[in-house]
Amino acid sequence: MSTPARRIGRILLGSGLVFAGAAHLTFARREFRAQVPESLPLDPDTTVVASGVVEIGLGTALLAARRRRGLVGVIAALFFVAVFPGNVSQWMHRRDGFGLDTDMKRFVRLFFQPVLVAVALWSTRRPR
Known part of the structure; x- marks a missing residue:
């Protein structure tokens, strides 16, 4: 059983992924293209x-998984690592998107990706 803090982190991360995935498919599609290397x-x-589609699947799995929650967390963390080059590309090529309209904003955003990796692993790990 997970702690309340881990449960909240997992629910927030899963919900965020489902929302971001839906945004990829609908209203923010053009914005997300700015991140494709x-x-x-x-x-x-x-x-x-x-x-x-992957984000919707991962988010749903984070919200619903019981027995394989740790595995889902590892897969989500690997996904965040896999998409990191897109964030770097957006910064290097100075592409605006999601209010990231300065080099500094795009650069600072790079530091949030490791936080997502950490939350994915932490929120799905069984407490000691």
Whole structure:
């Protein structure tokens, strides 16, 4: 059984992923394209849609998983690591999106990705 703090963290992270995934597929699709690295050999819109579907799946799994919660946390953490190059690309190529309209804002955002990794692992780990 998880602690209340871990449960809240997992619920917030799962809900955030479901919301972000839905945003990938609807109203924020263009904004998310700004994060797709040019070096990725896929169409940016295809990448945005695929990552949105994955986010909805991961978020739902974080909210619903019971027996494999730790595994879901590891997979979510790996996803956050996998999409980090998109954040770096957005910063390096000075692409605006989601209010990240200065180099400093885009740079500061890079430091939030490790926080997401940590929350994914922490909130799904069994307490000692």
